[in-house]
Amino acid sequence: MQSQKHLLAIEGMYPPEIGQLLDLAESYALLNRSGKTQRDLLRGRTLINLFFEDSTRTRTSFELAGKRLGADVINMSVSASSVNKGETLLDTATTLNAMQCDLLVVRHDQSGAPALLAQKVDASVINAGDGTHEHPTQALLDALTIRRRRGRLDGLIVAICGDVTHSRVARSNIYLLTTMGCSVRLIGPPTLIPAGIERLGIDVFHDMDKGLHGVDIVMMLRLQRERMTKGLVPSAREYFRFYGLDAARLAKARPDALVMHPGPMNRGVEIDSAVADDPARSLIREQVEMGVAVRMAVLDTLGRRQRRNV
């Protein structure tokens, strides 16, 4: 996104761009902890959170990030089911242009929807999760969390476990982590590992115990109930038996391996509470904290670029 106006995907970003964003986010993390805020960087700028899919966590994180930088933040929730989707998307673009929106954060249940919107709006578009495509800020915050704990990304072994097929978080993380020199493994049942993914430079495991061997970071993905009704996995208990993370299974990874989850968690389906809540092993709380810092870095970077291009 070196020269780009939008942040739509991690795919295609270069290591220095990612590194710069992480460095900036790191400084915001320190600033946030110190209790000071930067109130003027985005003063007078309008940030709209446009969410076609519910997500309290991500929306709040962007809202907080925008406010800490002094932007005027507006939340728009559009229920995708209550409207004629296509018309709304482009009509919305027209409306947003009329409102002089500067930064537009979009969450949509369709892959490519933010890219479509980006063609039509004047604002810088930030993809906050589109269908099963990408969720770039999640991957950035995950990377920042790992880097702060481990001091580096290069050379680490990261296992991404669960429903990779339907996960935008997994895709963004695969691109980011492989770009930054991590070795990435995907662990999940064959029905939840998408075709052709091995060509993205990762290793696939269907046996979780084997896949976790020697791993530094265990990244769990959420399993939606609907995967069971659609026949991709037979039951929650079978899933947990083979792909759930509990203390015994975590013991297969490195002794100091850390656990991550993008949230919201399905306790007892993909992750056991004892692991999720263990402060020595779980980074889940810190992920949320880093989320705000990363989003501040993204908003700041895109905001500066806009000023330069005016």
Place this chain on the structure above:
Amino acid sequence: MSDLLIENVRLIDPAAGLDTHGALLVRHGKIADLGGNLGRPDGVETIDGGGAVLCPGLVDMRVALGEPGFEYRETIASAAQAAAAGGITTLAALPDSAPAIDDPALVYLLRSRGEATGSLTILPYAAITRGCRGEEMAELGLLREAGAVAFTDGKRAIASSQLMRRVLSYARAFGGRIVQHPEDPSLAEGGAATEGELATRLGLPGIPLIAEAILVARDIRLARLTGGALHVAHISTAETVELIRRAKEEGLDITCDTAPPYFDLNETALGDYRTYAKLSPPLRPEADRRAIAAALVDGTIDAIASDHQPRDADDKRLPFAQASAGGAGLATLLGVTLAQTHGGRLGLPAAIALLTCRPARLLGAGAGTLSRGAPADLCLFHPDRIWQVVAGKLPGKAQNTPFDGRALEGRVLGTWKAGKRVFA
């Protein structure tokens, strides 16, 4: 109707094995004579073809008209305009309109609507099942009697093996092939692209390549069982080519066509969620594109059809998975087909055969050849003249071309329907 002499042309009529420099004489709307030396008959308008190719008007065996039911996408009048600009004088219209063409009266209606354009013969397909719903068999006998050229449920496959068996069997009594959209519906459900690395990267639900071969393999066996006549529409995978090649060697009555996107484009055309490249079946990997191009040369594929599926902007300006599948194809049918001849692999007469006499024969239509006494349906084109496909500037209403931006060599200069010039 004035008489006409088109001279200084390369006459190509694959049905007659004709490829010669000469002229063609039209009298009373019919081909009166053609050949090397016709002289200059008196009182006849003369057109100098400038050495361009004169061939039979193209026969496009797979077109969705938009009418009845989807006039916002395309009307018969606008389709006729696009067809004339593409050198097409005869087309077979798919029956999955609204209402579906599942009643003899609708077959008559389409035929007469075609005649009313004055530039286009419409050969109606009739539905295999009532409403193209894939449940009860339509009145195939009555539909055939009314003039249906063949039977199909359009872009919907007959999913039930039992039903497919019965229609292949029953249709034998009346002639008329069963034309199948080759895609296993349960494997294809919800899919937006060919399953694989690209679909995974774009986060799009995939349809495995084998969804096509599975259905084709089943249908070949059912055709063998019933002795029925099967036509597989818009084939797009290497494995399908292999299956059909073997079925033909076995002597089964099985034919197939493909459409230009499947030998000219591969799945990378989907790029950044380009919905104009969303087709059904979806675009395939390069290896499959190459197999389809090769099957044009070796004769496994019997015809090239435009697979024209008009869509308007609102159908396409949507997130990719929600956008409607289908591409406009009438105006680009000839140009994209000619691209295969420029590489030197497909001969020009063979390419023209795939667009004229071969589909005409499949449909049992008399069109697609330059015989004396036949209506003068003609296409004059320059095989090397360059033009660029631009969505928004195509003739007709539908602009949803998957070839947007493609530079083509081969341009239609004139189209005649029964001796009347309908495109210049």
